[in-house]
Amino acid sequence: MKIEILINQTIKAALIELYNFNVEEGQIQIQNTRKDQPGDFTVVVFPFLKVSKKSPEETGEEIGQFIMQKIKVVQSFNVIKGFLNLEIGIDYWIENLMQACNNQNYGIEVSDDESKTVMIEYSSPNTNKPLHLGHIRNNLLGYSISEILKANGNKVIKTNIVNDRGIHICKSMYAWQKWGNGKTPENSGMKGDHLVGEFYVEFDKQCKVEIAELLEKGFTKEQAESNAPSIQAARELLLKWEANDPETVNLWKTMNTWVYKGFDLTYKKLGVDFDKIYYESETYLIGKEEVLRGVREKIFYQNEDNSVWADLTDEGLDRKILLRSDGTSVYITQDIGTAKMRYNDFQIDKMVYVVGNEQNYHFQILAVLLDKLGYAWGKDLYHFSYGMVELPSGKMKSREGTVVDADDLIEEMIQVARDMSAELGKLESLSKEEAEDTFRMIALGALKYFILKVDPRKNMMFNPEESIDFNGNTGPFIQYTYARIKSVLRKAKESNITIDYNVRLNSLSSKEKDLLKRITLFPVAIKEAGDNYSPAVIANYCYELVKEYNQFYHDFSILSESNEDQRNFRLVLSATVAQIVKKGMNMLGIEMPERM
RNA sequence: GCCCCGGUAGCUCAGUUGGAUAGAGCAACUGCCUUCUAAGCAGUAGGUCAUGGGUUCGAAUCCCGUCCGGGGUACCA
Numbered sequence A: 001m002k003i004e005i006l007i008n009q010t011i012k013a014a015l016i017e018l019y020n021f022n023v024e025e026g027q028i029q030i031q032n033t034r035k036d037q038p039g040d041f042t043v044v045v046f047p048f049l050k051v052s053k054k055s056p057e058e059t060g061e062e063i064g065q066f067i068m069q070k071i072k073v074v075q076s077f078n079v080i081k082g083f084l085n086l087e088i089g090i091d092y093w094i095e096n097l098m099q100a101c102n103n104q105n106y107g108i109e110v111s112d113d114e115s116k117t118v119m120i121e122y123s124s125p126n127t128n129k130p131l132h133l134g135h136i137r138n139n140l141l142g143y144s145i146s147e148i149l150k151a152n153g154n155k156v157i158k159t160n161i162v163n164d165r166g167i168h169i170c171k172s173m174y175a176w177q178k179w180g181n182g183k184t185p186e187n188s189g190m191k192g193d194h195l196v197g198e199f200y201v202e203f204d205k206q207c208k209v210e211i212a213e214l215l216e217k218g219f220t221k222e223q224a225e226s227n228a229p230s231i232q233a234a235r236e237l238l239l240k241w242e243a244n245d246p247e248t249v250n251l252w253k254t255m256n257t258w259v260y261k262g263f264d265l266t267y268k269k270l271g272v273d274f275d276k277i278y279y280e281s282e283t284y285l286i287g288k289e290e291v292l293r294g295v296r297e298k299i300f301y302q303n304e305d306n307s308v309w310a311d312l313t314d315e316g317l318d319r320k321i322l323l324r325s326d327g328t329s330v331y332i333t334q335d336i337g338t339a340k341m342r343y344n345d346f347q348i349d350k351m352v353y354v355v356g357n358e359q360n361y362h363f364q365i366l367a368v369l370l371d372k373l374g375y376a377w378g379k380d381l382y383h384f385s386y387g388m389v390e391l392p393s394g395k396m397k398s399r400e401g402t403v404v405d406a407d408d409l410i411e412e413m414i415q416v417a418r419d420m421s422a423e424l425g426k427l428e429s430l431s432k433e434e435a436e437d438t439f440r441m442i443a444l445g446a447l448k449y450f451i452l453k454v455d456p457r458k459n460m461m462f463n464p465e466e467s468i469d470f471n472g473n474t475g476p477f478i479q480y481t482y483a484r485i486k487s488v489l490r491k492a493k494e495s496n497i498t499i500d501y502n503v504r505l506n507s508l509s510s511k512e513k514d515l516l517k518r519i520t521l522f523p524v525a526i527k528e529a530g531d532n533y534s535p536a537v538i539a540n541y542c543y544e545l546v547k548e549y550n551q552f553y554h555d556f557s558i559l560s561e562s563n564e565d566q567r568n569f570r571l572v573l574s575a576t577v578a579q580i581v582k583k584g585m586n587m588l589g590i591e592m593p594e595r596m
Numbered sequence B: 001g002c003c004c005c006g007g008u009a010g011c012u013c014a015g016u017u018g019g020a021u022a023g024a025g026c027a028a029c030u031g032c033c034u035u036c037u038a039a040g041c042a043g044u045a046g047g048u049c050a051u052g053g054g055u056u057c058g059a060a061u062c063c064c065g066u067c068c069g070g071g072g073u074a075c076c077a
Helices: A003-019 A046-052 A056-070 A090-101 A133-151 A167-179 A192-216 A221-227 A229-242 A246-270 A280-296 A331-345 A357-372 A376-380 A406-424 A432-452 A475-494 A510-520 A522-532 A535-555 A564-587
Strands: A030-032 A041-044 A074-080 A083-088 A117-121 A155-162 A276-279 A308-311 A319-323 A350-356 A382-386 A389-391
Touching (some): A003 A030, A003 A041, A003 A046, A003 A056, A056 A074, A056 A083, A090 A510, A117 A133, A133 A155, A133 A246, A133 A350, A133 A382, A133 A389, A133 A406, A133 A432, A133 A522, A133 A535, A133 A564, A155 A280, A167 A192, A167 A246, A192 A221, A192 A229, A192 A246, A229 A246, A246 A406, A276 A280, A276 A331, A280 A308, A280 A331, A319 A331, A319 A357, A331 A357, A350 A376, A357 A376, A357 A382, A406 A432, A432 A475, A432 A535, A475 A535, A475 A564, A510 A522, A510 A535, A522 A535, A522 A564, A535 A564
Parallel strands (some): A117 A350, A155 A276, A350 A382
Antiparallel strands (some): A030 A041, A074 A083, A308 A319
8 A cells, every 4th residue: 555545544543533533535735755854754734733732743743653653664753843754664665666666567557448548639730831849849748648648547549630721721832833833842852841831931922022012002901911813813722622623632632742741751750640640621521511500400500691600608708600601611610520520430538639828719619619519528628728939039930930940950959969979979889870860869859858848838938049958957868867877787787797676675875765755756747747738747757856866876886886785776776767767758759868 | 908828046947736944957156087978966156936915824836906928809720
């Protein structure tokens, strides 16, 4: 039984026996003792003063005595200012270490027949431009939260909705027709998504010129924007596409294929993947049907101009448009269609959408709409709403060229890793391929950790000049510590030191104990990360663990320790730290190099 | 206007759901490579937790007001 639960029950018994008081569940607070105080667990006695009618010190003393008598592993206790600190014997901590090191699934809940199935949508790119830093945050969070939910015993289906149709795609298509000169990824050597993105930018430039001309002729801003020739041409393309015009559909397919190839490369570099991909072009009509069904069933209503609306004022929300007056669908329409399709395809207990916080309102409405349409699960959808990535110059805007491109960023990071490694004189013994692979792991480790260590709900700042470090609280620091442990273990093997996982020991230094305590917190961290949808919890846990290990590492010798039991214990401890750190970092999608 | 989110060291971020003297990294300064990997370790300096009130044994954390920043707000996605 977990010691905290045992202490909890014992205190409950103590309060009944000592003060004839039956506490409610959750009234007893047991926390880890502060590092600067003696003891392992701390009980806050303030809440019991009312019933004990004694001073905090006396109350703590009485409860402490009681616990000492009932629980063997509690070795001693002390009371300081109303905090009852309990010291747990060495056996308990060693026992815990052995559970951790002998169990590959330590801290992880394995899914079974009773497990819930969670579908997670993330990434959701538009096919008119390449991925940027904002998408990176999305992808990393989506992938990581999938892994964390798996570790909490859920079955997870990772999914992606590709926004592959609409006016924005037609803009790139039109620009390519007009200025493309038959340029393809093959004949230009350009990555497909970048190529298409280039034409999107081209379109925007042209459009601005046209609008400026119209403004000069005395048009209003609105008129100019809708009458610009290239805008009209793009609209025409959209109509043709919806009418299934073969030439248009063909071009659309071709250009999308280029983009998908490009995205696949970026996804692969990022190490994210999907179990099932949906395309808006295949779901938007279903959404439209659902909306029309809603009109027939009087859930929604139609205006005189034919636009369809939902009245959500009863829910404290506004009215929301679902189909435009020309009958075309809006953004939320396809989300309804996609949701329906997903629930037909899979048995889903919970749907999670990883989408930026700018769409909080959108998902609030989507939940209500799905509910109104009769889908029981609609209300329970979870919008994993993450904050935006900000630059020193402000918000990223693709049209203003202030985006940080995903592929560029990854390449730059790898180059920095290379340079730094050369400067430090590392990895010289490795083959070129092995070294390159390590640089890649380090670069991505730095990037991923940098993004995932911050609370996903908050906006975060990214300074391209100086943001991503390789020292301090970073991915590479954790990877480095891991590599060093691996090195020690290799050397132990070379010297024919076998590790005995049955640890014998009768004393612990405070640093060793800190590590042992930290190890017992791994399962707690996983659970907290799952409950709060927060990879940051895992990231910060790994950092704390590794930081403590480093202190231990520098203070004690391992291989040259003469006492065999002591040496064996330190090896087991190191191996366990490595195992846990690797597992934790893998939940963040970060690979761990054996050498660096 | 209305709704949602945020404000902690010069910078980037933690803060175990209300607990003890506020925690890291970067940047600055000081030590430590003849020692299992110095992408490291030890130390110095840096704080009115935006601000005013309230709740109680106890508040960065909960409630109300104010200021500042970000996002959303009926035919963009």
